[in-house]
Amino acid sequence: MKTMKTSIALAAFIIGGAAVAGDSPAPKNAYLYIGWPNDGEVIRNNNFRVWFGLRNMGIAPAGTEKPMTGHHHLIVDAPLPPMDEEIPADKNHLHFGKGQTETRITLPSGTHTLQLLLGDLDHVPHGPPLVSQKKTITVK
Amino acid sequence: MNKSIMVATMLAALIPGLAIAGDSPAPYNAKAYLIWPKNGATIKGGKFWARFGVRNMGIAPAGIEKKFTGHHHLVIDAELPPFDEEIPADRNHLHYGKGYSEGRIKLPPGKHTLQLVFADHDHIVHNPPVFSEKITIYVPAN
Numbered sequence: 654m655k656t657m658k659t660s661i662a663l664a665a666f667i668i669g670g671a672a673v674a675g676d677s678p679a680p681k682n683a684y685l686y687i688g689w690p691n692d693g694e695v696i697r698n699n700n701f702r703v704w705f706g707l708r709n710m711g712i713a714p715a716g717t718e719k720p721m722t723g724h725h726h727l728i729v730d731a732p733l734p735p736m737d738e739e740i741p742a743d744k745n746h747l748h749f750g751k752g753q754t755e756t757r758i759t760l761p762s763g764t765h766t767l768q769l770l771l772g773d774l775d776h777v778p779h780g781p782p783l784v785s786q787k788k789t790i791t792v793k
Numbered sequence: 794m795n796k797s798i799m800v801a802t803m804l805a806a807l808i809p810g811l812a813i814a815g816d817s818p819a820p821y822n823a824k825a826y827l828i829w830p831k832n833g834a835t836i837k838g839g840k841f842w843a844r845f846g847v848r849n850m851g852i853a854p855a856g857i858e859k860k861f862t863g864h865h866h867l868v869i870d871a872e873l874p875p876f877d878e879e880i881p882a883d884r885n886h887l888h889y890g891k892g893y894s895e896g897r898i899k900l901p902p903g904k905h906t907l908q909l910v911f912a913d914h915d916h917i918v919h920n921p922p923v924f925s926e927k928i929t930i931y932v933p934a935n
Contacts, residue, residue, distance in 0.1 A: 688828065705894070706844070712894060713892050714853050722892050
């Protein structure tokens with residue numbers, strides 16, 4: 654009985670969680686990651702390249718209506734934005750709506766965090782959301 | 794007079810060259826490259842994820858017409874196909890028309906070549922063409 658209650662609570666939690674994300678589906682095995690820099694990387698040039706990795710899913714420019722695609726957003730020095738809204742566009746949330754799979758960014762010396770978040774044609778995260786590991790880097 | 798003849802000659806020289814590629818423009822600084830594997834890599838077992846890089850351009854799935862976008866094609870153990878035709882689709886020319894930026898590859902033991910070719914919504918290379926260096930990899934016998 655206790656197990657059943659736990660399962661119901663868990664199911665409710667999972668369903669509740671799913672509802673918080675956008676409506677665009679993503680393949681179950683899709684995987685989003687930052688190809689470079691690595692976590693803990695010390696970078697000696699404050700202008701550097703970031704590689705976006707996406708596995709088992711395709712890229713499409715913003716506004717393209719095509720199931721199982723999306724475009725990259727790089728979150729710099731910020732927590733994840735709400736998963737059921739359009740990802741903000743500012744200096745902490747960089748949009749790659751032209752379908753880019755890499756970029757060059759400039760950051761001041763210090764410690765920074767980088768995280769990728771895939772957005773659909775309307776810049777809303779998928780359901781379930783595709784979020785990369787957050788990487789902490791140091792720019793010297 | 795001399796100058797205009799020169800310009801005309803230059804244009805004549807350029808135009809046939811341009812006509813060899815497709816009609817979709819690519820930025821002059823666009824570049825396609827294999828992020829992985831690297832040239833000369835030895836891959837035990839022959840199974841790997843090939844990671845596709847494109848710089849100063851974006852990815853769009855096949856059939857989506859959008860300026861300065863295209864999708865990847867991986868040419869395996871073959872020469873570059875003609876630039877004014879659709880890239881063939883066979884086991885030597887893999888299409889990533891869903892907009893993928895990496896592909897799972899399985900190759901038998903031996904020496905193999907890999908080359909990326911970026912192409913437009915109709916699978917025709919851009920103008921100027923955007924393709925990677927051809928790399929050679931080795932799959933050791935078990």
